[in-house]
Amino acid sequence: MILTVTPNPSLDRTYEIPALDRGAVLRATADRIDPGGKGVNVSRAVAAAGHRTLAVMPLGGPAGAALAGLLGAEGIEVAGVPVTGHTRSNISAVEPDGTLTKINATGPELTAAEAEALLAAVGARSGGADWVACCGSLPRGLPPEWYAELVARAHRAGARIALDTSGPSLTAALRERPDVVKPNAEELAQAVGRPLATVGDAVKAAEELRAAGARAVLASLGADGQLLVDGAGAHFAGAPVATVRSNVGAGDASLAGFLVAGGTGVRALAAAVAYGAAAVQLPGSLMPAPADLVPAAVTTTDDVPLARPLTEPVNRALSSGSREDMRRP
Incomplete structure (x- = not known):
């Protein structure tokens, strides 16, 4: 069973448009509304693969109720933590060549009691999980160290942790030794505080994240493929994609494929690439x-x-802020 944690979920509405013309009235050729949030997407992909998943998240207001309903319709068990704020709604515009313009709402501000309730909900359920996937940005009210505490609690419950976040939240959590972290190229560059120009640069950056505490690094390099850097060394994988329709959630699909395939080794890396390549050829998220x-x-x-x-x-x-954070004990 794969448990997912999405601290800042959303409803995602995606419009397919001929072109993004600023200041004009645009007419969509297609649109759809999906449950949103990185952990939510991981649960959706896991469920589509026929595996059990439990999605833990804060939920508030009509959007929160609608989100829970959409997930239930996909056969996903939801452990919602009630909050006083309203779950956010996001908008994406996708052009025919796959170019994505996304507007993400801020989302609710969680109180200290709500933040603790979310941690408690994960702790109460993670003992029965093979993996706990902690995904996405933190909402207002949660400090960068919140993910570190979550990783520590889930480890104490015996679960393996996959972490997909960035910035101070990532660097703070590394000291708790997550089993795998999943940055994209930009997040990887941010974590080490320098540009990345080659695949070799990405490998070196991933090795630095391992030195800082990550047991393995699964790095998405966009059209160039994906890297897995772990105790066995570095591995590289890719797949051709004829047409990119939408890259919303492609990284989340990759993480789901990686975990469904066991979460370690080359076989899991190949599954991650297969899932990511399939996701970018599908509409919306x-x-x-x-x-x-x-x-x-x-x-x-x-x-x-x-x-x-x-x-x-x-x-x-x-x-250099992220690099300095990685050096802290």
Whole structure:
């Protein structure tokens, strides 16, 4: 059973549009509304694969009720923690070439009592979980150390932890030694405080996260593929994608595939790539089912192409704050 934790879930409405023309009245060619939030998407992909999942999250207001209803319709068990604020709603606009413009609402501010209730809900249920996937940004009211406390409690309950977050929340949690962390290229660059231009740069950054506490790093490099860096070394995998329809939730689908396949080793890496490649070819944040996967298209190797330039290098200026956080005891 895979338990997911989404501290800041949402309702996600996606519009497919011919082009994003600022200031114009745009007419969508298609639209859909889906449950949103990184952990929520992991649960949806796990459920679509026929595995049991439990989604823990704060829920408030009509949007929270609608979110729980949508998840229930997908056969997902929800452990909602009532909060006084309202669950947020997000909007995505997707152009024909796959370009995504997303507007994320802030979400509710949780009180100290609500933050503790969310931790308690995870602790009470994580003992029966094979994996606890902690995913997404933290809402207002939760300090960066909140994920670190969650990882510590889940470990004490005997569960393995997959962590998909970024910035101070990631660096603070590393000291509790999550079993796998899943940054994308930008988040990886932010964590080490420097640009990434090649696959080799990404490998070095992943090794630094391991040195800081992560037992394994599953790094999404966009169109270039994915890296797994763990105690056995570095492995690289990729798959061709004919058409990108929407990349909303593709990283979440990848994490679900990784965990469904056991969460360790090359086999799990290949599953992560297969799930991610399938997800980007689906509309909105629709999660892939087994019929959407093409495992034969995935290639894996331990001969990592270190010199290969990243298609989308992370060259923006990065502060040293995250790097300094990683050095703290």
